[in-house]
Amino acid sequence: MTMSINLFLLFLLVIIAIAAITIKDLLSAVILLGAYSFLMALAWVEMQSVDVGFMEATVGAGVTTAFMIAALARTTRWEKK
């Protein structure tokens, strides 16, 4: 049961990471990084490390996403070819 949850989470993490570095829309990349952080928080909690999972959920999924979007407002949205 835990093994299957772990495998599912890690599979989704790899998919989201590859999508975040290949996508051309930078706003979508930021949102994908937020989803990555949230799934990573789930993986930490699943590994019995609630403190690190909490940290990942607040800082990674919450504050860093807001920082990235605020930084993105200063540049262009689309990556150059």
Add this chain to the structure above:
Amino acid sequence: MNPTTEKGSIVVETVSRIMIPFIQLFALYVIFHGSLGPGGGFQGGAVFASSFILYIVVFNIARGKKRVPESVNMALSSAGLYIYAGVGLLSILFSLGAAQYLNYGFIPFTSHFEENRALGIDLIEIGVGMTVMAIMISIFFDLAWDKGKEKEG
């Protein structure tokens, strides 16, 4: 609530107006229960900062700047640092020559060593939370504040 604000959605404004106090209450819970369960000063400060970031995003950034000015940010961040260092230096003073930095048990808040230790940990967490909150709001302001629109605010 204010219909004259630019692009303000009344649903988003009302929901965040209701949610922000509960987010801040949860942040205080995280800070004060950091020694017992998961959480602590850093996470609580991050949650508190994200409540202010929600306020800034939903309402105007100029209103956020008015609510949390830069001087308050600087005062809170340095006050948190001074609380942390002050508790550590008080521990050095009261440990009577043993020079144990941040050994909270020696500070005579109460007459019990363990209660002193719990209170010292709480003070440290408050200091860390204040600094993290102020610095994260300050970073967000520095990133999101558009110099060209300064005269509009």
